[in-house]
Amino acid sequence: MPKLNREESQARTRSLLIEAARREIVKKGFATASIRDIAEAAGFSLGAIYSNFPDKEAILLELIQQHQSEERARIEAALTRANGEAASAMAGIEKWAETVNSDPDLGVLAIELQLHALRSPAFAEVYSEMNRKHRRALGTMIAQLFELFGKQVPGDPSEIATGLAMLSRGLSLAPAAGDNHRAGRILLTFLKALIEAAPTAQKAKKARSGKASG
Known part of the structure; x- marks a missing residue:
């Protein structure tokens, strides 16, 4: 797999976070699914989420x-x-x-x-x-x-x-x-x-x- 540039890497991270948020919220509900749950499901740290989205509302x-x-x-x-x-x-x-x-x-x-x-x-x-x-x-x-x-x-x-x-x-x-x-x-x-x-x-x-x- 070719190495991604900074913009491509960020786009991939955002896409993975969005898909993880989709899965977690469908499974647990909006109120129950936490930012930490979404980060872990996507395989990232909390910092990766907050560097891309201000909160889980923005992701959805x-x-x-x-x-x-x-x-x-x-x-x-x-x-x-x-x-x-x-x-x-x-x-x-x-x-x-x-x-x-x-x-x-x-x-x-x-x-x-x-x-x-x-x-x-x-x-x-x-x-x-x-x-x-x-x-x-x-x-x-x-x-x-x-x-x-x-x-x-x-x-x-x-x-x-x-x-x-x-x-x-x-x-x-x-x-x-x-x-x-x-x-x-x-x-x-x-x-x-x-x-x-x-x-x-x-x-x-x-x-x-x-x-x-x-």
């Missing part, structure tokens, strides 16, 4: 942020590859849906962080803002998908994204019973139903014009 926030960035990138890629074709876009969304809750640990971590946010106002402020930014970005993509189908989004797109995210979070705690794609199929059922029931953009525009003239 980076993990969730990485996951959110990857999720947005996959959905954005599906919409970009569609080249304006609604059917192609939905096919790409269906491929993304196959990955929903494929890592059950992330669902457990999300619940642990939400519970911690209820008990720590300072953490809640940071965590909630991170989630708001993520769902606003997802809302923009949802609006793009509705537009491809010639439909008007029935409400605030970021609220729809929030609802789908909450559904996904709940499904992550339900027994999979060997069906790893069940959560994704359920999300798609709700999303497709929303698109099907939504008014066409033209009808929505006429309705708004009628109200304005009235």
